[in-house]
Amino acid sequence: MTNPDRVSKTVRMNLEAWVNTVCAAWQATHHRLTGPRIRLLRHIANYTTPFSAEQLYADSHQDDMPPGRATVYRTLEQLHSAGWVARIHTTGTETGYIASWPGHLHHLVCTDCGSVITFEGCGLGDLLTNLSYQTSFAIEGHLLQIYGRCAECQEVGVSDSVR
Amino acid sequence: MTNPDRVSKTVRMNLEAWVNTVCAAWQATHHRLTGPRIRLLRHIANYTTPFSAEQLYADSHQDDMPPGRATVYRTLEQLHSAGWVARIHTTGTETGYIASWPGHLHHLVCTDCGSVITFEGCGLGDLLTNLSYQTSFAIEGHLLQIYGRCAECQEVGVSDSVR
DNA sequence: GTCACTGCAAAAGGTTTGCAACGGA
């Protein structure tokens, strides 16, 4: 019940599979498959830790045909609203992004190295039911993100924080 | 277990009580009680829905002795790190704040009017234990925020969203 | 008297927007 249904490490996601799936879904929803977007998708699939829009902009400028800043922001916005990238909440000012897939997912973020574990099933059902009953709110959704230190970082004992 | 331990509506919090408590706690931690801060505290206690730093800056400028922008940001930062104001995550760019009190608290936010219900006890214990076991993460904390529509907004049937 | 705090103004990000040109379907 309060067991995460599925746990998957975003690190080393199947790059081509994700890119192809997003492309297919994109066309299916009457969007256009353009060069700049495909190149951005590849960059996004390569990240194993949350990245910012500016970071993606900078990184994609190592390509021959780098995208404009507006394209980066607009593409991220579209990917996010379709569920293909998730927003990660950090303590900083900029928004963090990480490749994901549509559905009810949550993230476990390492506060040292930033690596992300995605999981389904938060076991919040009872709480939401009770809250709804006690407050008369019609509950629509929730934001859950968990912080911790991954196995590697615990071993190393580093103390810089990404959170 | 997954019952919220305590539920309280932030609306109409006891203004003077909160201000006095914060002031006392502030002095106890060797901070100085200055005019600008006390005036800001009063404004903060008055909000019934999340406010932004700029909003607080603007509102406090109806006083005779308005604070500088830096003071507003610095005060919010201090209040937040001491637990006296909570950060509310919105879809927008700016950070939302709401008066709170120290402890392990979460927020239920109305996506229509923005009113906030604070509650203790998220019943995440089992999930965290299982996640920790499955991922070998040392779990340090979590961010949980719930969205919904309050009773009043459900009646009215308004559809603008704050979320 | 000391030093935390304040205000100002400028700078520093991060993100959005207008608009003309481009190019998938």
Add this chain to the structure above:
DNA sequence: TCCGTTGCAAACCTTTTGCAGTGAC
């Protein structure tokens, strides 16, 4: 051809910073 998409540059908005002066303790 049509219209979604792009790039550029400027605008915008929120937040941070440096510094000299102020005032709480």
